[in-house]
Amino acid sequence: MAYNELLAGRIREGLAHLTDVEEKKMFRGITFMVNGKMCVSIGGDEMMCRIDPDLHDTAIEQNGCREMIHGGKVMKGFLYVHEDELKTKKQLTYWIKLALDFNSRAKASKKSGK
Numbered sequence: 617m618a619y620n621e622l623l624a625g626r627i628r629e630g631l632a633h634l635t636d637v638e639e640k641k642m643f644r645g646i647t648f649m650v651n652g653k654m655c656v657s658i659g660g661d662e663m664m665c666r667i668d669p670d671l672h673d674t675a676i677e678q679n680g681c682r683e684m685i686h687g688g689k690v691m692k693g694f695l696y697v698h699e700d701e702l703k704t705k706k707q708l709t710y711w712i713k714l715a716l717d718f719n720s721r722a723k724a725s726k727k728s729g730k
Contacts, residue, residue, distance in 0.1 A: 618645075620699055630708055637649065668693060669693035681698075682695070
């Protein structure tokens with residue numbers, strides 16, 4: 617399970633103001649659960665963000681973004697952002713904010729129990 621430790625640390629800092637954050641090993645890296653719901657993950661040199669599916673088509677047009685494909689199907693609302701597009705605090709904060717904005721409306725998985 618290889619992932620960019622520096623980027624993981626920066627994500628931790630970006631979520632440090634929250635009280636209900638849990639780290640889980642999954643998706644070939646670490647997933648940051650906020651309020652019992654998947655919010656962002658780090659795997660390899662990419663951050664995966666769970667955003668509002670209605671923003672998917674606009675967000676995917678940004679540099680360094682690619683869609684999450686599972687079982688041959690595009691997963692609307694799940695995007696990978698390459699670390700090259702997360703170099704500044706402003707860039708990283710933008711994606712974390714998108715994920716947090718959706719987190720309050722996102723449904724928890726049945727496994728999470730929340």
